Amino acid sequence: MNKKNIFFLSILIVISLLIGGCDKNMPLQVINPKIKSGKEITFFIATDPHHLSKTTYTDGKAFDWFLNSGDGKLLTYTDEIIDAFILDIEVKKPDVLIIPGDLTCNGERESHLEMVEKLNTIEELGVPVYVIPGNHDIDNPWARHYIGDEMIKIESIGPDEFIKLYSPFGYDEAIYRDENSLSYLAAPSEDLWLLMIDTSKYKRNKVRTAPEMGGVIGEDTLEWIKECCQLAREKGAEIIAVMHHSLMNHSEVVYENYTIDNSQDVIDLFLECGIQVTLSGHIHLQDIKSYSDGENIIYDIATSCLVAYPNQYGILEFLPNNGYRYSTDRINMERYVKENNIRDQNLINFKSFTRDFFYRRSYDKYYDSLLEISRFSDEEMKAISSTVADLNLKYFAGFRNANMEGAFDTEGFNILLNTAPCFVRDYVLSMFDDKYTDNNKIFIPLRWE
């Protein structure tokens, strides 16, 4: 080959490398993870932060109704809770932060913009952030301004704007993007890659009156996942999957629209790919479930909602040649209050404030659902509601079985035991007989090939 041909061939190679490097629908040719092989990695997992911009509401009947019909999220304090969490990140310095969706309350543009600012602050601390959307984040028809007595429909953001806004938090670093969803593959470390899967069904949200709550992984995305696994195998990297919806049922009675529609197909594919750990959110419950095909085992670790009691986040430590160690920690609001000289009594007494708020929301929710059954006296409904609210404090925090036996002596529990099956009875009984008595910790040994 003469010099001229060699020159043109080199130009061609550079151009093709550049094209490969710019088009994220093709896997990147050169993968250069920041964390090198053999290093321990600490991931923080904060899910369902549901940030609500304070610019979207004023005091009044409309917002009061909204706040008090929710599920215990402290929507008026998402700013302070997320900022307290950022302080925890500054102190503890994890290697990576993962947020598996529901970044905003109901997809309000103002909330998204503020969330992006908060994530920028985290990256400025040297902690890379990886996000995917949840069912509340895109084209959400529930996005509102609450002004006095009025609820005013406002704009949410579409999928393109989501990618644009959150480009520094995963999409720009992706080594391979799925062209059929907002899923991507990221390689924060040489040993361990993140398969960030968009399971939300927002495509028809614009013509709906409520956001689609359930989740699925489409056929084309399943094919893309196979390619990702092949790529990781070639490079000798392990993969953990991250998705908003549950990979498998976390409750025998509450699973519809929480677990992805094609759960078994995805479990089978993940097992085939050698994936051992999936991290999810959405159900707001701290819970670990697993599935075994007789040979291999896969775990779905659901971390509870950051902005609801007990306001905790997950910590996943990857120990090379050893395994995965998962634990949780609660945000340190005391430190945030002290450092920022905060005078708000709810924040000063945060532990009891968030606990009481969650208890009250559970109590009211179950009292209302018992009213609908119209089987019990008012006294009985009050007794059952207080038992369920007490149990929920432990259940959502990840504690089961022996940790809940105190309920056996309550009047409410005994009324439920002696009544015909109904949702509340089934729900309460489902909290016992769990595989793990404490769903806040687990060690998963690395599989050996």
Ligand SMILES: [Fe+2]
């Ligand atoms: Fe969700």
